[in-house]
Amino acid sequence: MSDVYLQALLSGLMIGGVYALVAVGLTLIFGVMDIINFAHGEFLMFGMYAAFFASVLFGIDPYVTAVLALPAFFAVGWAIQGTLIKPVVGKSHAIQILLTLGLSLLLQALAQYLFSADFQSLKLDYADATLQIAGARIGWTRVAAFAISMGLCLALWLFLQRTDTGKALRACAEEHEGSLAVGIDLGRMYKIAFGLGIACVAIAGIAMTPFFYVAPVVGPKFTLVAFVIVVLGGLGNIPGAVAGALIVGVVESVGALVMPSPSLKDLAVYVLFILVLLFRPQGLFGGKGA
Amino acid sequence: MTRTIARRAFGSAALAVSALALAAAGFGQPTPAAAQDEVPVGILLPLSGSVAPIGINNRRGHELAIEEINAEGGIKSLGGAKLTMIDGDTQGNPNVGISEVEKLGRRDVVAIMGAYQSGVTFPTTQMAERLGIPYIDPVAIADSITEGRGFKYTFKVSPLASWYARDQVRFLVDASKAAGEPAESVVLLHEDTLFGTSTAEGQIKAAEEYGIEVLDDISYPKDTPEITSTIARIKELNPDAVLLVSYINDAVLITKTMKELDVNIPIIGTSAGHIDPAYIENLGADANYTFTVGEWNTDIDKPGVAEIAKRFRDKFGVAMNGHAAETYMSTMVLRDALERAGTTDRDAVRDALAETEICGEANILPYECIRFGESGQSPEAQLVVLQIIDGEHVTVWPPAVAAQDPVWPVPDWSAR
Known part of the structure; x- marks a missing residue:
């Protein structure tokens, strides 16, 4: 029996790692711009399609695509911020939600039009390789997704802590007017934040492609999970989002075993979510800018 | 009305008599057309909306069967009358389905076949029962369509869920x-x-x-x-x-x-x-x-299956699937009932359907005989x-x- 729990724990950590990269993008955008990006999962989906078609049409390995995707999706995020999101920054949350929710629907419909509604999967030679730890087995592609996600989260955190741009981003997160007063170009910071957030979530999608399926409808599930994680970890808190993601991954996975039925595994996550909202509304790891 | 029917139906005394009987009995519903050149058949399927692709594929089985029946000289006991499809589009919506049944009823269809979705088939069979229109369910599987309802006009070719x-x-x-x-x-x-x-x-x-x-x-x-x-x-x-x-x-x-x-x-x-x-x-x-x-597969080891599957693929450019096989066979069930009834009178067709026995080579579905039990379910149906x-x-x-x-x-x- 212990093998089953070990398996659940490890699998939960692996998927939690991917959740972390999705959530970090969401929390960064929220922290800097005060906007909740409901179209977040759709960029995950476009990342998956990028990896899928790069591999099928041009024979480019998904892990190569992941590297190329960093500048590409950063540019996409930059452009979307500059055109669509910019007008609603600082406006009421209702307007922002309508905009990003509309963008989510638009992107789903666009994907359905461009790529068809069919579920598709990459078939890679190395996808079968598995790592054995005691009685548990983990596909190497999952380990790779975990490693890529954790690595990027760490890189992002270092970027925010150590570089001038990173410090400027954190300043924006803490105090918009103060940042303006010291001469930080807010518009540019917003574009960088949105670009980084989109690049993170797209790379999370690409890292999943070797072991997951691709379809226009995969996004919302991840947006929802990421939203829960961001609240758990504290809105705008990056280390909090990573910790929250690993917790959610493990709670889901182990919850599927200990709850009376695996369909209740989401219940475990949402109960945790509600408890946090009730007793620690600033999140398990404190609020914004930490 | 009576005169028209009698004039057109002179080739078949039985038909004329039954039509006259119906008219004389003064039923408040339109009498099925007795025109011998055409027999309208209602096809009730979701032809628009989200499940339309499946509805359209189901329709192909009916279309292929009707084309074959007409090419072989139509319904012989009706003087070679040809079957024509009258489409009723349910849009995948039970309420639309019910009003489509009424419309098909007014268009004098001899029977209705449909409606793919159990959720639409259940209420539409009820309407057909009320109007006295024989209803063949080729695909929808819910047990509740036939079991425990005591319907007289519903015949279910598909297996129970x-x-x-x-x-x-x-x-x-x-x-x-x-x-x-x-x-x-x-x-x-x-x-x-x-x-x-x-x-x-x-x-x-x-x-x-x-x-x-x-x-x-x-x-x-x-x-x-x-x-x-x-x-x-x-x-x-x-x-x-x-x-x-x-x-x-x-x-x-x-x-x-x-x-x-x-x-x-x-x-x-x-x-x-x-x-x-x-x-x-x-x-x-x-x-x-x-x-x-x-439900079915093109490689089923029964005579005729491979040829029908090939005709289907040649005509529509896609492989025949279980739904299409069921709609194809249901159309053949209706043909058989019309041949035996020798009339387009709905009650006579209903009685003929109840006596259905299509066995062996004539049945491309993966079991011996298509029959209908008390409830209207085909008891031998299997997966x-x-x-x-x-x-x-x-x-x-x-x-x-x-x-x-x-x-x-x-x-x-x-x-x-």
């Missing part, structure tokens, strides 16, 4: 016995919407009936991104087979995860995701050896079990129509 589970378990018993190691246990794994949970209830009953122990009944949230821990639990329970009810994306994820965890337990799916060609496209060689129940072999769905059960023997037990992942 509960028989999917029954035939999964019968196959498990047969295949494992043939391999010399009778199966003793199963684990049920199904998605947690109505489709999954209701099928699982049937599986539990069927397993009990055939003496198979259900080690666990596991439901999982549809579209889950992660199912590893559940698969690990199944690995530990180590049943003789896993009975699955999944849509395509979950079916793909579960098979991938089973491979990752090296779980070498046979998968027996319940149509849906496992019969979808996308299952094979997504998994490639890893799809091999998966079992699924299905087939398909196994994916070399990337193709191959019929492996029941033995009477199987194209080859099942590969049982399935080889280990490492040996594939």
Whole structure:
């Protein structure tokens, strides 16, 4: 029996790692711009399609695509911020939600039009390789997704802590007017934040492609999970989002075993979510800018 | 009205008499057209809306059958009258379906065939019953359409929903016995919407009936991104087979995860995701050896099946599937009833349908005879079990129509 729990724990950590990269993008955008990006999962989906078609049409390995995707999706995020999101920054949350929710629907419909509604999967030679730890087995592609996600989260955190741009981003997160007063170009910071957030979530999608399926409808599930994680970890808190993601991954996975039925595994996550909202509304790891 | 009918129907005294009788009885409904050159047949299907692709494919079976019937000289007992299709588009909506039945009734159709979705078929059969229009259900499976309603005008060619589970378990018993190691246990794994949970209830009953122990009944949230821990639990329970009810994306994820965890337990799916060609496209060689129940397959070992499947493909450019086979056969059932009735009077056609007995070569469905019991259900109807072999769905059960023997037990992942 212990093998089953070990398996659940490890699998939960692996998927939690991917959740972390999705959530970090969401929390960064929220922290800097005060906007909740409901179209977040759709960029995950476009990342998956990028990896899928790069591999099928041009024979480019998904892990190569992941590297190329960093500048590409950063540019996409930059452009979307500059055109669509910019007008609603600082406006009421209702307007922002309508905009990003509309963008989510638009992107789903666009994907359905461009790529068809069919579920598709990459078939890679190395996808079968598995790592054995005691009685548990983990596909190497999952380990790779975990490693890529954790690595990027760490890189992002270092970027925010150590570089001038990173410090400027954190300043924006803490105090918009103060940042303006010291001469930080807010518009540019917003574009960088949105670009980084989109690049993170797209790379999370690409890292999943070797072991997951691709379809226009995969996004919302991840947006929802990421939203829960961001609240758990504290809105705008990056280390909090990573910790929250690993917790959610493990709670889901182990919850599927200990709850009376695996369909209740989401219940475990949402109960945790509600408890946090009730007793620690600033999140398990404190609020914004930490 | 009476005069018109009598004039046109002079070739058939019986018809004239029955039409006169109907008219004389003063029924408040339009009398079915007695024109001998054309017999209108109502086809009630979702031809627009989200399920339209399936409705359109169902319609192809009717279309092919009617084309063949007319090419062979129409309905001979009606002086060679040709069948014509009158479409009623349900849009996948029960309310639209009901009003379409009324419209078809006014257009003098001799019978209605449809409506693919159980949720639409259930209320539309009720309306047809009230209007006294014979209604043949080729595809919709819900038990409630025929069972316990006492309807006189509903005839169901498709198997009951509960028989999917029954035939999964019968196959498990047969295949494992043939391999010399009778199966003793199963684990049920199904998605947690109505489709999954209701099928699982049937599986539990069927397993009990055939003496198979259900080690666990596991439901999982549809579209889950992660199912590893559940698969690990199944690995530990180590049943003789896993009975699955999944849509395509979950079916793909579960098979991938089973491979990752090296779980070498046979998968027996319940149509849906496992019969979808996308299952094979997504998994490639890893799809091999998966079992699924299905309604029909083009390789069924019955005379005539291959030719009909070929005509279908030539005409429409797509492979014939179980739905199309059922709609094709239902049209043949109606033809047979019209021939025997020798009239387009709905009550006479209803009585003829009740006496249906289409056996052997004349029936392309995977069982001996199409008949209708008291409830209107075809009692012999049954499913087939398909196994994916070399990337193709191959019929492996029941033995009477199987194209080859099942590969049982399935080889280990490492040996594939």
